[in-house]
Amino acid sequence: MDAKTAQLLDGKALAEQIYTQLQQQIQQMQPTVGRAPGLAVLMVGDNPASAAYVQNKERACAKVGIASYGQHFPTETSFSELEKVIQALNQDDRVDGILVQLPLPDHLDAVALLHQINPDKDADGLHPLNLGRLVRSEPGLRSCTPAGVMRLLQEYKIDVKGKQAVVVGRSILVGKPLAMMLLEADATVTIAHSRSHDLPTITRNADILVAAVGRPGLITAEMVKPGAVVIDVGINRVTNDAGKSRLVGDVDFDSVQRVAQFITPVPGGVGAMTVAMLLQNTVWSYSQRQ
């Protein structure tokens, strides 16, 4: 019963450390700025998962001393109405970060809306200017989930330089920006996706394997190189036979932990880091603003 298992990359613990640091940073800066940092979170519709994430974000803001200006809009809210709200927040001096919770209802063009956010208040790092800055390795606001993955690797002194990194998933929220960050850190990066031929051969080549697809159990032990670092970005709510629901990632945790050297849990891994990076981005914008 003492089979070797991977070491956990504890995103929850690291996020707590980051909150303590941010809280101190805010306390130091606040007298000169004359106000607390502010984060505006816009949510449209009533997706229960989104509501839960937004609640996590607001709770974290309260913990570190960021004022959160949450706004909740009905599903049928028009594009132009949201555009006006974003423009007002762009002008609002109390607001350092603006976030539009995704996904949006189908009638709203999310990309066009993200373009409206002042890039210097783009706490999510999803504005094309910030994505461009990332590609060029220029300073700027970085996407939260990929930044959280990189911070976790750094914390556990996992050197990615020269290593084979495989990112499964090519979303603009995670896969693409994370591949860029790994490249910036001198990894040899492969992006695999739903059209990739022979996924197991690709993933078995990975020293660092990231799953960011949104398919429970996609990555099984046979797909993992022994001793690899496995990062699970998936957050899937599944219901078991007894009708109980729980969160699982894209990685078959029980089998993969016997093969990997390091693994992130779900929950308590990357998700917790995403929120920490959102707050860090907000505090960074705040520090640039004084």
Ligand SMILES: Nc1nc(=O)c2c([nH]1)NC[C@@H]1CN(c3ccc(C(=O)N[C@@H](CCC(=O)O)C(=O)O)cc3)C=[N+]21
């Ligand atoms: N504009 C935008 N930016 C986002 O960053 C964004 C988004 N839209 N839409 C949805 C995804 C998902 N997301 C998560 C946030 C927090 C947790 C989180 O707090 N997870 C904890 C707790 C999970 C729980 O138990 O509820 C954990 O994994 O330990 C997870 C996932 C942000 N996203």
